[in-house]
Amino acid sequence: MTDLSMAPSGLAGRSTFRFSTTETLKHVVLILGAIIVLMPFYVMVSYSLKSPAEIMQNTGGFFGLQEAFRDDYCIKLGNAVADCMVTPAIYNYTTAFAKAPLLRYLLNGVVITASIFFIQVLVALPCAYALAKLRFWGREAVFGLVLFCLLIPVHAIALPLYIMLAKLGLTNSYAALVVPWSISVFGIFLMRQFFMTVPDDLIDAARMDGMSEFSIIWNVMLPTAVPALLAFAIFSVVAHWNDYFWPRIVITGNRDLFTPPLGLREFKGDADGDNFGPMMATATIIVTPLIVAFLIAQRRFIEGITLSGMK
Amino acid sequence: MPRSNAHMWFVGPALILMFVILLLPIGMAGVLSLTDYSLGNAGASWVGLDNYEKIFTRSTYAKMFGATFRYVFVVVPLSVGLGLGAALLIHSTKRFGDLYKTIYFLPVMAALIAMAIVWEFALHPTIGLVNSTLEQGCGTFLESWGWFAQGCERGFPLWLTDRKYAIWVVSFIGVWQGFGFNMVLYLAGLTSVPRELYQAAEMDGAKSSWDRFRLVTWPMLGPTTVFVVTISFIRSFQVFDTVEAFYPQGGGPSKSVYVMMFAIYEKAIQQNLMGIGAAITVVFLAFVMILTIIQRWLVERKVHYT
Incomplete structure (x- = not known):
């Protein structure tokens, strides 16, 4: 048997x-x-x-x-x-921190990436909710505009943005690093698609309870949207932590505002033979946070990064 | 709440930002491209289409288009092809698939500027890992390959500073960095191909795995491919980090790696020639938008959203 x-x-x-x-x-x-x-x-x-x-x-x-x-x-x-x-x-590792204010750069990186993400959510979430669940005149036009703006790579319009910021005297500031990214049409599009799947009954029930539209967004919609939001967070954080082009353009010289990629680039600029070790240590330190986060939460990361492919 | 105007408060900020940050700059680029504006100057004079004429006649810009298109037309097919290849192999192996997937995805996560600096080291003619590895092949059967024997005799190429190799090496790094992204998208596409289709194809006489790929997998991956190709195009058009890291001045040996984003940066930011920079921006935007519109048209022809 x-x-x-x-x-x-x-x-x-x-x-x-x-x-x-x-x-x-x-x-x-x-x-x-x-x-x-x-x-x-x-x-x-x-x-x-x-x-x-x-x-x-x-x-x-x-x-x-x-x-x-x-x-x-x-x-x-x-x-x-x-x-x-x-x-x-x-x-190598102590020199990486001692020779340049690497800690400051890392902190800048965290502050900037986090601010970008929070502002993006603050702007995109209400808009996405309105596009998905409210009926108002011009809604289709606004959504059409969102679809059009999806075509525009922000890096490509860096030059006029730079001129605008320069005219406002905002180059070499945190604002210059954050403001151009405050609007994420991709975020609006993504959250709108997600909100479309939330049943209307849920919102109607909240309205019956006397909730304002505003608190519906933050107390009803936001909690249901956590998975999509997390994916968007990963998408946004990876893009801006690694971004080199934009900081390179708006930050000139002022080391206090350097993001990690800029700090590394500066290091390379004045590296001689003895500094290769510390430079590689700096590179390792900059690359490590995202790689470790990725190894810990692989599935979420891959979902987040490829999200744009699942339209 | 039919009479509520809450939506104004919800849509308003996004709408204003979209206009100011995304639409206004396009208009500005369009207008500036017709002038000789530079920051700090009181005014600017109207130069009509002069800037565009320069872009399409001068040899510097011919080199710019040459470098950009070489890069794009190497990186797009290779990163899509390798992405698909890796996805198919990983999908069909029984073991370690997740491990390979993780490894291949690592370059996507790593800051490209950091990896560019590392590549520069690896490709360094005297202390780099690449050439010292190649040197170990000297005296073996590899010397029967003419290129290799020449390398052993006169030294292996100065990859990044040799005009013959520079653009291809930079492209290679682009492929290295990007194919993992495409692989992940293809893997997602592969898991959504229904099993029954393979059985049906087999019953209809698709015996070899090539037949199954040709008749089932490839058509079913159509929408994924359209998306992957477009996003690869847009990403590779925007290459900047590697070029700036390797060649902070001038765009490489004989300007052979003078890609468009770098040209915009050099002309407008470094040399304060906003007019010509704006004109390159407009040409660039036109390329990207045409590509995306083609993609949307292809997708809408094939797929219908409900």
């Missing part, structure tokens, strides 16, 4: 483990691809751990030997040689 019941599952098990040429070939191709994809990440992390000599001579494997080396800059400051021996990995 037991034998009989075991037999089919045993067979099935063998067939899944069976060696198959096509299957192996697929994995060979996929692994080769993975190596090429991962190569720069390997270089980045590895160099951020190595000493300048190891980087120059391409030795030391992935982690480097972590042998202490002499920090010439420290000696120039008049310290004894013994005090100036540093471990590469620690040296």
